[in-house]
Amino acid sequence: MHALTAFYSAHSALINQIGVNALLALSIWVTLACGQLSLGNMGFMAITAYASVLLVLRAHWPFFPAVLAGTGLAAIAGLLLGWPVLRLRGVFLAIATIGFGEIVRIFAVNLSVTGGAEGIAGIPQLASTPIIYSSLALAVFLLWRLTRSRAGRAFAAIAQDEVAAAGLGIDPAAYKLAAFAIGAAIAGYAGALSAFSSFFISPTDYSFGRVVDMLASAVVGGIGSVGGPVLGSILLTLLPETLRFLQNYRDVINGLILLFVIVFLPQGLWSLVDRRRAS
C-alpha cells in the first residue's frame, strides 16, 4: 500500500495527463466515427479552459458549474463551427477547422481578459485524479453505448458511404452537427480538467501540436472502436517517459515505434485486443 501511494505521489501528474489525453483522443474520435477529420479541438479546449478558469477565479463560481458552463460554451462553438463547414470534406475540412483553432489561440494571445501571451496563473488544483478518471470512465461508457444506438449506426453509415446513408433516410447534416457538438464538448471538458490540474494556462497550450497528439493517439490506438483512442493515449503519453534513458535519441525512437505500429497494425493497437475484426 505504501509503495502504491509512493508511486502515485511520484507520478500523479503523469497519471492525470494520461486521463486527460484519453478524453482528448476520444473527442477527435467522435468526429472521425462520423467520417469527419476535424482538427480544431485545441480551440474547444481553450474556450472551456479559459471560460471555466475565469468563472472560478474572477466570478468565484464553484468548480463543477464553471466547468459545465465552459463545456456548454464549447458545444455551442462546435455547432457554430460545424454549420458553415458541413459541405467540406477530407483535407478541406481539416484545414478549415485548423483555422478555427488558430483563431481561438490568437484571440487568447491578444485579449486582456485571458492574460495575453502570459496566460493565467494561480489556478487551483481542483481536477483530482478520481474526478479525471471517473469522467473518462463515464465518457467511454456513454460513447460505447452511443456506437450501438441508432445514432451510432447512422454515424458509421455516414463515415463509410454518405450517399448510401442519405438514401436510407439518414440526414447526414444533422448527425455531423451532433458529432461536432459532442466532440467539442468532450475536448472542452478535457481542456478544463487539464487547466485545473496545472498551475497556469497560456495560449501555447492550445497550439496545433496539441491536436496532432490527439489524432496520433486515436489513430495509433485504432479508430474502429472506443477502446482504441484510450489505448493510444496511454502509449503516446507513457512512451516518451519510459524512453527517457535514451536521452537525445528519445524522440527518434519514439517516432520509430509509432511508425511501426501504424505500418504493422493499420487498424491500431486495439485490433490486438479485439481480433474479431482483424481479418
Next chain:
Amino acid sequence: MIALAGVTKDYGGVHAVKDLSLELPDQTVLGLIGPNGAGKTTVLNLMTGLATPTSGTIALDERRIDHLKPHAIAALGIARTYQTSRLFPQMSALENVVVGMHLHADDSLLGQLTGWPPTLARAQRLRTQARELLGELGLSERADALARNLAPGEQRRVEIARAIAMQPRALLLDEPAAGLNPVETDRLRAEILKLARERNISVLLIEHDMSFVMAACERIAVLNFGEKIAEGTPDQVRADPRVIEAYLGVEGVA
C-alpha cells in the same frame, strides 16, 4: 404513384434527360431500358434527390419531391440500389440491413445510453428482423460476414435487403443483374418479384439483361439519348421499330 412530368436534366448543354414523362403506379413493376448513356441512371438520381431537374416536376402522389434532399425523399418511402455496390464495407451484412431500418428503428438514444432493458430488447428485435430478411434472400449463412468480403452476387442481394428494410413504397433498382450468371439472374428476379408482391412495393427496374426485363415487368419504357422513344407492354416494346432501331441501328445507314 411516382410521376415525372416534362423532366429535363442538362449537364452543361448536354441533355442527359429531355422532356421525360413517366409514371410508376403503386404495386407495378416498370422496366426502364435503353442503350448505354441513354440517361437511365440519371432518371434514378433525379427521383432520389441526388440530382435536381433543370425543368419539369417529380411528384409522389400529389406531393412535389424534386427539390427535396435525398434523406427526405427516402423518408417518404422511395428506396434504391446502385449500379456498383454501395454497401457499408466495414459492416456485416446484418448491420447493413439494420442501418436500412433507420427510419423505423425504435431503440431510443436515452434507452441505449443507459442500457434500459426494453430498449435493448427492441434493438435485438431489429437484428432478428434483419436476419429474417437476409434469410428470405438466401443469405442466412452470410449475415455476419463483412460486406466487403461478400461475393458480388451476395452484395447485390444484401443491398436489396437493405432497401427492403426501409419498408419503402417504391424500390428503384439500377441494373440488379449486372455481372450475374443466368442461374443467379433467374433466382434474383424471382426473389425481387416475390418480395415486392408480398410487401406491396412498386418497382422501377433498370436493366440491360433483356430476358430479365421482359419476364419481370408489366410495362417497359425505352430511353434513347435522354428521350422516351417507346412505352408499353413487353410485346409492344419488342415490336416497336424505333426500339429496334435504337438497339440495332438502321439498316443501310453508316
